[in-house]
Amino acid sequence: MADNQNRDQWGSKIGLILAMAGNAVGLGNFWRFPYVAATNGGGAFMIPYFFALIVIGLPTMLVEWTIGRYGGAQGHGTVGPMVYIQAKKAISPKKAIILGSVCGAIGFGVTVLVNSYYTHIIGWSLGYAVYSLTGAYVNVDSGQFFTNYIVDPKNLIFWVIALAFLGWAVMKGVSAGIEAWAKVMMPTIYVFGIILAIRAVTLGAPVNPDWSSMKGLNYVWNPDLSQLTSASVVTAAGQIFFTLSLGMGIICNYASYLQPDEDIVTASVATVALNEFAEVILAGTSVIPISYAFLGPEGIKGSIGLAFMALPNVFTSMTGGRIFGAVWFFLLFFAGFTSAIAMYNYLVALLEEELGVERKKGAIVIFILYLIVGAPIAAEGIVTGEANLIYFTEVDNWIGNYLLIVLGLLEVITLAWLVRDEGLEEMNRGGLWHVPKWFYRLFHQFLTPISIIVFLGVFTRDYW
Ligand code: PFF
Secondary structure, three states: OOOHHHOOOOOOHHHHHHHHHHHHOOHHHHHHHHHHHHHOOOHHHHHHHHHHHHHHHHHHHHHHHHHHHHHHHOOOOOHHHHHHHHHOOOOOHHHHHHHHHHHHHHHHHHHHHHHHHHHHHHHHHHHHHHHHHHOOOOOOOHHHHHHHHHHOHHHHHHHHHHHHHHHHHHHOOHHHHHHHHHHHHHHHHHHHHHHHHHHHHOOOOOOOOOOOHHHHHHHHHOOOHHHOOHHHHHHHHHHHHHHOOOOOOHHHHHHOOOOOOOOHHHHHHHHHHHHHHHHHHHHHHHHHHHHHHHHHHHHOOOOOOHHHHHHHHHHHOOOOHHHHHHHHHHHHHHHHHHHHHHHHHHHHHHHHHHHOOOHHHHHHHHHHHHHHHHHHHHHHHHHHOOOOOHHHHHHHHHHHHHHHHHHHHHHHHHHHHHHOHHHHHHHHOOOOOOOOHHHHHHHHHHHHHHHHHHHHHHHHHHHO
16 A cells, blocks of 8 residues: 655655664653662662663664664554565565564553553643742742643643644655754753753762762763672663563664665664664763752652652752753753654554555544553542552553563564575665674674563563
8 A cells, every 4th residue: 555656755865864873862761761760779789780772772673773764664654564574575475474473462552551651741841840930840849740740631632732742743745854853952952951961060069068069970881780780780681671662563664764764873873873862871961960969868769750840849949940941951851752652653554555545634633542551540540649650550550661672572573584694684774884693693693583582581570
């Protein structure tokens, strides 16, 4: 049904890289990373984190770009059909259809599930950015303010506005919508992140002489090995998938809009580098030290609410806090927006290419779908009158720790074991530099899938 002649394409190289960085750099970097790193031992968490980045993250990123560019050339931008096309070379079409369907179903299901809460956090960020400017949370206990925010149905307007913006951007298409937004928002995120990081390291110890922000920085970079547990190891692997947008097929989808000979090796490395700069350097140097300076070593071991419950405290008592508060929440909003656009586009592309639904109509269908799947979390706070979002936490846990990893594994096995050396040729085609054969054999065929299986085994150990 899809026709490659009519496929949209990225307008420029820089636009492509910014859009891909926008896809990866998201709430995972600024909202999720600080709380999972702080809760799982800080520096000790960073050891399995970097291991998973090199052994799983980078190789899987290369695979998603490769499958995506290949599928795009055949007119398909969603992971199921793309895996099917690749796998068909090596296994019977019937088996390839089954594999493609499984991958497609996981990609679709996970994307919808992620958005049942991800779009809410984008809405909260927008709401909090506005409330920072109006000074609404100044002199109010941040925990109480968060609860009031969650239980008040009026605040759902920010969620709906964010969804409408997303739908509008996706309707405009790849180069005129997604790329145009990424070109504005991505540089802004980096500038805002640098402002916050500078503020963090110059903060001193405003609350307790033992809690200087530099000590907070030390907490991330000085591993205390006694804190290394199996839970921190598996959380680190899950975080790598989440932050790099792997295991949903959304990197594949963006790669499907490439020119056939675009250099995907350099682009993959650039995406990983830009994402890690935002996560480890910017979020690691701003969110964790700022929280440490105000909350201390125990206080930062927060929950999903660290960004919303802890940081406003900080801005309330800081000179220029309203402005810094707005900078922080707009940063979160932009970061979430450029990632959510990628997930939204993935679902619209699926409707467009596989079911022939026109892009505009598709964007409206997905808008309604998001309202429906987001309803339980909207209702959870309003009905219970509490900000303790159990359903939310559970979904995030399942996504981060199990579901993304499964699709990642299927993608790597498809390329490295079914398509084999042709997969490497496809990866290297048009590249300025090449992935060596030994790397592909060692990582893609062995270390990456084996590590994913080991991580999955540890994740699921409570169930067997
Ligand atoms: N990589 C993005 C982030 O870090 O926020 C987007 C994303 C990908 C979110 C995968 C969630 C997810 F499961």
